[in-house]
Amino acid sequence: MTFNNKTISELHALLVSKEISATELTAATFEDIRSRESQVDAFLKLTEDQALVHATEIDASGIDVGNVLSGIPIAIKDNIVTKNVETTASSKILTGWIPPYDATVIEKLKSAGAILVGKTNMDEFAMGGSGENSSVKPTKNAWDLTKVPGGSSSGSASSVASGEVRLSLGSDTGGSIRQPASFSGIVGVKPTYGRVSRFGLIAFGSSFDQIGPFAPTVRESAQVLTAISGFDKKDATTTDATVPDFTSKIGQSINGMKIGIAKEHMGPGVDPEVKSQILAAASILEQQGAIIEEVSLPHSEYGVAVYYIVASSEASSNLQRFDGIRFGYRAEGATSLDDIYVKSRSEGFGEEVKRRIMLGTYSLSAGYYDAYFKKAGQVRTLIIEDFNKVFSDHDLILGPTAPTPAYKLGALNHDPITMYQGDMLTIPVNLAGLPAISVPAGFVNEMPIGMQLIGKRNDEETIYQVAAAFEGATNFHNEKPTIFGKEA
Incomplete structure (x- = not known):
C-alpha cells in the first residue's frame, strides 16, 4: 500500500485518528x-532499521496532535550531517565518515517527530547543476530517466518527484534547490540567508549556502520551513528574526500586489517556450488582481561570473579540512606528509570539485585578489542594490527558475561553462541573500518547468502567498510522472 498521494496534513489526520500508525506509514x-529506487537512483543510504525503531517509539508515545510533521518520513541530502549515519556529500574523500552529532535542522526535525528514512544523492560537495557529479552514481529525472534531475540536490528532488517520499531537505548555494525543483516538477524553496541554521551543513560557499525543503505542494513546503527555521547560537549567521507560521498568508488575496518581471531574466539564453510559459503564468496572477510590471536588474548579467569567483574562493578555503588526516579517505602508498595531502586530495576529489578549488585558490592568490575576489565582491553589492531598488516599489519578482527544461544525461557535463550558465537565473538570489521559490508552471517538450518568485529578505510568507495563489489556479502540481503512480 502507498500513501504518497496524500499531503502531510492528510497523513497527519490519519495518524492522529489512528487510522494508520507511524510504523505503517514508514514501512x-x-x-x-x-519499487522506484533502481530506476531513479535518488538515495545513497537508507536508514530503515533506525526509522522503524523511531516510528515505533512515536506510536508508543502518541502522535503530537499540534505538530504536522509528527510521524512523517523525510529524506535528507547527504551534505547535512546525521548522527551515526554515514555522511559523505557524495565524495570519495568522505567515504566511511560517521558523524558523532546531528545538524541543527536534523535536531529540529527529530524534535518535531519527523522520521529520517535515508540520505540522498547529490553532486559532490554540492558542486554541479545536473546530478551527474556524484562520486557514486548519477541520479535520474523521475519524468524521463534519460534526463538529468537537476542539481546539486538531485536525489532530494527525484525522491519527492518519483513518489518515494513526500518531503526532503536540500541545500541551495547557487540554485541547487530551485533548479532541480524546476526540472522535477515540484516545489523547492531557498530561504533568506540566515533563516535556517547552517550548523552541520558541510560548507561549500559559506556566504551563500542555505538549507531548504522540497515538497509536492506549496503548503507542505511552508510547513517544513516553519519547523526548521530559527536562530541558532551554533551558527553566527542565523538571524534572530521571529519565525512566523509560513502558511499564515496562504489563501489570502493577491489583489493589488505589485510583481515585477525582470527583463534580464527573459532575454537571450532563455528557451522561447519557457519564456512563453512564464508569461502565461504571470497572466494567471494578473487575473487574480496582481499588477505585473517589467523591471530591471541590470547587474544580474554579471551574476554567474561573480558567483564562480566568490563561491569558489570560499570553497577553496572550506575544503582545506579534507586532507587525508582527520577523517575520510586517505591515499595508500604515501611516503611523506605532503604526499598524503596531495595524493589523498587528488584521488578523493572529483574533477568538478578540483576545478573549483583551483579557481578559488587562484582568485585569492597574491597579485590576483584585488582583480578578482575584491572586484567580485564590489559587483555583488551592485546586484544587491538592484534588488533593493526594485523591492522599494514591488512585492515580488517573477521569472523562470531555469532557462531550459531538463536535458539529456551526459549532454552538458563535459562543458562546464554551459553548465554554469544554467544557474544564471538563480545565482543572483544567493548573491543577495534573498528568499525564492520554484513552483511548477507548465511543461516544455513534455518536461516540467518552474516559475521562480523572489521576495524581500525575511518575507517568505508573501512568496508562499503568491505561490499558493498560482498553484490554486492551475493543475500543474497535480501532474505526476508515470513512476509516481506505480503501486508499491
Missing part, C-alpha cells in the same frame, strides 16, 4: 522507495 514509504 509503506520504504516499499515505495524499493
Whole structure:
C-alpha cells in the first residue's frame, strides 16, 4: 500500500485518528522507495532499521496532535550531517565518515517527530547543476530517466518527484534547490540567508549556502520551513528574526500586489517556450488582481561570473579540512606528509570539485585578489542594490527558475561553462541573500518547468502567498510522472 498521494496534513489526520500508525506509514514509504529506487537512483543510504525503531517509539508515545510533521518520513541530502549515519556529500574523500552529532535542522526535525528514512544523492560537495557529479552514481529525472534531475540536490528532488517520499531537505548555494525543483516538477524553496541554521551543513560557499525543503505542494513546503527555521547560537549567521507560521498568508488575496518581471531574466539564453510559459503564468496572477510590471536588474548579467569567483574562493578555503588526516579517505602508498595531502586530495576529489578549488585558490592568490575576489565582491553589492531598488516599489519578482527544461544525461557535463550558465537565473538570489521559490508552471517538450518568485529578505510568507495563489489556479502540481503512480 502507498500513501504518497496524500499531503502531510492528510497523513497527519490519519495518524492522529489512528487510522494508520507511524510504523505503517514508514514501512509503506520504504516499499515505495524499493519499487522506484533502481530506476531513479535518488538515495545513497537508507536508514530503515533506525526509522522503524523511531516510528515505533512515536506510536508508543502518541502522535503530537499540534505538530504536522509528527510521524512523517523525510529524506535528507547527504551534505547535512546525521548522527551515526554515514555522511559523505557524495565524495570519495568522505567515504566511511560517521558523524558523532546531528545538524541543527536534523535536531529540529527529530524534535518535531519527523522520521529520517535515508540520505540522498547529490553532486559532490554540492558542486554541479545536473546530478551527474556524484562520486557514486548519477541520479535520474523521475519524468524521463534519460534526463538529468537537476542539481546539486538531485536525489532530494527525484525522491519527492518519483513518489518515494513526500518531503526532503536540500541545500541551495547557487540554485541547487530551485533548479532541480524546476526540472522535477515540484516545489523547492531557498530561504533568506540566515533563516535556517547552517550548523552541520558541510560548507561549500559559506556566504551563500542555505538549507531548504522540497515538497509536492506549496503548503507542505511552508510547513517544513516553519519547523526548521530559527536562530541558532551554533551558527553566527542565523538571524534572530521571529519565525512566523509560513502558511499564515496562504489563501489570502493577491489583489493589488505589485510583481515585477525582470527583463534580464527573459532575454537571450532563455528557451522561447519557457519564456512563453512564464508569461502565461504571470497572466494567471494578473487575473487574480496582481499588477505585473517589467523591471530591471541590470547587474544580474554579471551574476554567474561573480558567483564562480566568490563561491569558489570560499570553497577553496572550506575544503582545506579534507586532507587525508582527520577523517575520510586517505591515499595508500604515501611516503611523506605532503604526499598524503596531495595524493589523498587528488584521488578523493572529483574533477568538478578540483576545478573549483583551483579557481578559488587562484582568485585569492597574491597579485590576483584585488582583480578578482575584491572586484567580485564590489559587483555583488551592485546586484544587491538592484534588488533593493526594485523591492522599494514591488512585492515580488517573477521569472523562470531555469532557462531550459531538463536535458539529456551526459549532454552538458563535459562543458562546464554551459553548465554554469544554467544557474544564471538563480545565482543572483544567493548573491543577495534573498528568499525564492520554484513552483511548477507548465511543461516544455513534455518536461516540467518552474516559475521562480523572489521576495524581500525575511518575507517568505508573501512568496508562499503568491505561490499558493498560482498553484490554486492551475493543475500543474497535480501532474505526476508515470513512476509516481506505480503501486508499491
